[in-house]
Amino acid sequence: MNDFERISYEMEGHVAIVTIRRAEARNALDNLANIELGKAFDHFASDDDAWVAIITGEGDKAFCAGNDMKARARGDQLTQDKWSGGFGGLAKRHDLFKPVIGAANGSALGGGFEILLACDIVIAADHARFGLPEVKFGQLAGAGGAHRVPRALPWQQAMGLLLTGRSMAAQEAANYGFVNEVVPHSELMSAARRWASEIVENSPLAVRATKETAMCGLARPLSEVIDHSFPGRDALRASDDFLEGPRAFAEKRKPQWKGK
Secondary structure (H helix, E strand, O other): OOOOOOEEEEEEOOEEEEEEOOHHHOOOEOHHHHHHHHHHHHHHHHOOOOOEEEEEEOOOOEEEOOEOHHHHHOOOOOOHHHOOOOHHHOOOOOOOOOOEEEEEOOEEEOHHHHHHHOOOEEEEEOOOEEEOHHHHHOOOOOOOHHHHHHHHOOHHHHHHHHHHOOEEEHHHHHHHOOOOEEEOHHHHHHHHHHHHHHHHOOOHHHHHHHHHHHHHHHOOOHHHHOOOOOHHHHHHHOOHHHHHHHHHHHOOOOOOOOOO
């Protein structure tokens, strides 16, 4: 995964670090960047040794400024059929049950915020800002923002953000529940890695089964899903890890997860 031009993909143990490397464009995504992020998350999804991903941006100004409007103004051709997983490789990736942590190193507006809304955990630098300003430019937050915000907030709070297009500071985003932790920029990646390491300590199959159950059950009545077994749960119960957890507990030792 070393032939990317717009991003980088690195492995640290079981953690994949995906970095948008377009600081000169506030990490806005042009066509190639979207294609590369799709390929990166395809690889993450299929790699048995990759248990958690962290996505961040280069520099300290912006996590991602959304669509590269200058590229669009130049008439650069968009090939969204090649954007695996949708905008940023994540906005439409509904079958990824491995956890993804967003590390907001700066402002995340428009599509940048929509990438973070598709993450499971978000850590923010204290100077970061978040918002969906599309209505200010006659556009729609169509990469999931208009759907995910009302699912995360009470209706009036969601509409207050979506219909004004205003941005909010990191701490306000944390108060809303969009952000898990706010830290100084210098501590951002260490905080993201700390969250990732806490997840990696757990059975990867149990983590994936938990995310799958939560995601797939969210849009269905509780009475239908409370006893429903999704595929990840079945795979977990048939795995060595399902026995290793209780065995390690009884033997008072740290579990040795195999992920199978």
